[in-house]
Amino acid sequence: MAAEGSSSIDALSQFKLSTALGPIGASVNFTQSNMMMVIAGLLTLALLWVGMRPRAMVPGRLQAAAELAYEFILSMCTETIGPEGRRFFPFVFSLFFFILFGNLMGVFPYAFTFTSHIAVTLALSLLVFILVTVVALKEHGVHFFSYFVPAGVPKVLIPLMVLIEVISYLSRIISLSVRLFANMMAGHVMLEVFGAFIVMLGAAGAIGWIPAALSLSVNTALIGFELLVATLQAYVFAVLTCIYLHDAVHLH
Amino acid sequence: MRLLPAALLLFLPVVAHAAEGGMPQLDFANPLTTSQVVWGAIIFFVLYLLASRFALPKVGEVLEERASRIAQDLETAQAAKAKSDAAVMEMTEATAKARADAQATINAELEKAKATAAQQAASLNEKLERQLAESEAQIVAARTAAMGALRQVATDTAQTVVTRLTGAAPDQARLNAAIGGALASRGLG
Numbered sequence: 001m002a003a004e005g006s007s008s009i010d011a012l013s014q015f016k017l018s019t020a021l022g023p024i025g026a027s028v029n030f031t032q033s034n035m036m037m038v039i040a041g042l043l044t045l046a047l048l049w050v051g052m053r054p055r056a057m058v059p060g061r062l063q064a065a066a067e068l069a070y071e072f073i074l075s076m077c078t079e080t081i082g083p084e085g086r087r088f089f090p091f092v093f094s095l096f097f098f099i100l101f102g103n104l105m106g107v108f109p110y111a112f113t114f115t116s117h118i119a120v121t122l123a124l125s126l127l128v129f130i131l132v133t134v135v136a137l138k139e140h141g142v143h144f145f146s147y148f149v150p151a152g153v154p155k156v157l158i159p160l161m162v163l164i165e166v167i168s169y170l171s172r173i174i175s176l177s178v179r180l181f182a183n184m185m186a187g188h189v190m191l192e193v194f195g196a197f198i199v200m201l202g203a204a205g206a207i208g209w210i211p212a213a214l215s216l217s218v219n220t221a222l223i224g225f226e227l228l229v230a231t232l233q234a235y236v237f238a239v240l241t242c243i244y245l246h247d248a249v250h251l252h
Numbered sequence: 253m254r255l256l257p258a259a260l261l262l263f264l265p266v267v268a269h270a271a272e273g274g275m276p277q278l279d280f281a282n283p284l285t286t287s288q289v290v291w292g293a294i295i296f297f298v299l300y301l302l303a304s305r306f307a308l309p310k311v312g313e314v315l316e317e318r319a320s321r322i323a324q325d326l327e328t329a330q331a332a333k334a335k336s337d338a339a340v341m342e343m344t345e346a347t348a349k350a351r352a353d354a355q356a357t358i359n360a361e362l363e364k365a366k367a368t369a370a371q372q373a374a375s376l377n378e379k380l381e382r383q384l385a386e387s388e389a390q391i392v393a394a395r396t397a398a399m400g401a402l403r404q405v406a407t408d409t410a411q412t413v414v415t416r417l418t419g420a421a422p423d424q425a426r427l428n429a430a431i432g433g434a435l436a437s438r439g440l441g
Contacts, residue, residue: 016276017284029287037292041299048307055314057321063314070311090304098296114292118277123289127296185277 009200011192015116015185033114040101040114044094069097073238080242084249088242091131095124096238103184103230107223115233116184118177125176128241136248147251176240183233187226194219406431 019026020035051066059067073093077085099115106113114120136144148165149158197215201208279285410431414422 012275017282017288019284029284030291031284031288033288034291034295037295041295041302044299045302045307048303048311052307052310052314055310057318066311067315070308070315090308091300093308094296094300094303098299114288116277117285117288119280119285119289120292123292124296127293181277 009193009196011189011196014112014188014192017117032112033117033120036102036105036112036114037098040098040105043101043105044097047097069093076238076242080239081246081249085242085245088245092238092241092245095128095241096234099124099180099237100231100234103234104227106184106188107226107230113184113188115180116188118181121177121181122173124180124237125173128176128244129173132241132244132248135245136251139249140251144251147247172240172244176237180233180237183229187222187229191219191222191226194222403431403435406435 017031017033019030020032021030024030025035047062047069048066051062054060054063056063070093073096074086074089077089077092079085081088102113102115105111106116136147148162148169150161150165153161194215198212198219201212201215276282277285407427410427411422414420414427
């Protein structure tokens with residue numbers, strides 16, 4: 001989201017992919033987006049690893065944060081999915097912190113936000129969708145397909161209802177991925193646009209200083225808002241994953 | 253949160269023509285768009301493996317350790333409390349028993365003292381009673397002696413009086429009878 005002082009606002013180039021790690025990265029198409037993914041994963045592991053190193057009975061700050069993160073996701077799993085949720089806890093934990101750190105790091109200047117790429121969020125939501133379907137099939141076998149037949153529906157309406165249910169089931173992939181992608185992209189476009197306003201208006205001379213200052217205050221507020229959105233969207237993604245897993249385990 | 257996509261739609265026409273080729277995210281002709289997903293899958297899989305195998309169990313261990321330690325400490329505290337409760341109960345019981353013992357001792361001593369006192373009073377009474385009886389007997393004896401003397405005095409007096417008046421000694425038998433009668437009539441015979 002670096003704001004270059006160009007004459008026209010180029011809000012989308014910040015999403016452009018390029019290779020990272022020099023010629024080695026280029027030869028295997030390793031992008032700066034993947035670099036951020038690695039950092040997000042390392043931050044997640046570092047929180048747990050470094051935080052839990054003292055193994056103290058009375059935790060210090062970082063250990064308390066690691067334990068808080070652990071218990072937060074664990075309670076989310078067990079409360080939403082039920083006692084079976086413990087099985088999915090490592091997955092939901094990795095998912096939540098992968099997305100959370102991806103979102104939060106994106107707010108830093110010059111950082112790339114991998115969650116602002118539909119391909120990435122789509123892959124994540126497909127992963128969740130496939131996991132949910134596999135779990136449901138494993139848990140209930142053929143009986144799983146009764147999920148698409150709502151109880152107490154007149155026989156005539158069943159084909160229509162099944163169609164609707166199947167569509168709503170499949171649309172989870174789209175809603176889950178687009179929600180995250182659109183939120184992240186929108187925030188970063190706004191930041192870029194207002195950032196460009198500051199530069200353009202500031203360069204226009206004394207007349208532009210007041211609107212430039214206004215744009216700066218808007219951007220300041222937007223960054224706070226982005227932090228909220230980053231956290232909230234990671235949470236929403238994790239909670240929806242848990243809800244879908246609940247449906248898969250319990251079939252409503 | 254819902255506003256952002258709407259705002260994005262407002263901005264899109266403005267920014268879209270500025271960025272030739274549209275959104276880079278939808279540029280699937282770019283091999284990097286798909287390669288980042290492949291790399292992403294690998295990175296996420298490694299993250300999941302490391303988190304689920306090593307990092308998370310470590311946290312779980314510490315939390316479990318703490319929970320068991322807390323449970324153990326609570327148990328110890330509970331045991332100590334039960335012990336102290338028992339000690340308090342024992343002490344209360346001992347106090348009550350000591351108090352009852354003391355009361356019993358006091359009562360016994362009291363009874364004993366009462367019995368002694370009663371005995372002493374009884375013996376004193378007896379002694380007094382005896383003295384009283386003795387005194388009464390002495391009085392009666394003295395009275396009898398006095399009575400005997402009275403007859404003697406009366407006889408002598410009557411003899412003297414009669415002798416003086418008549419000049420002759422009275423008949424002894426008649427005098428005795430008269431005095432006996434007089435004494436009897438006064439209740440002194």
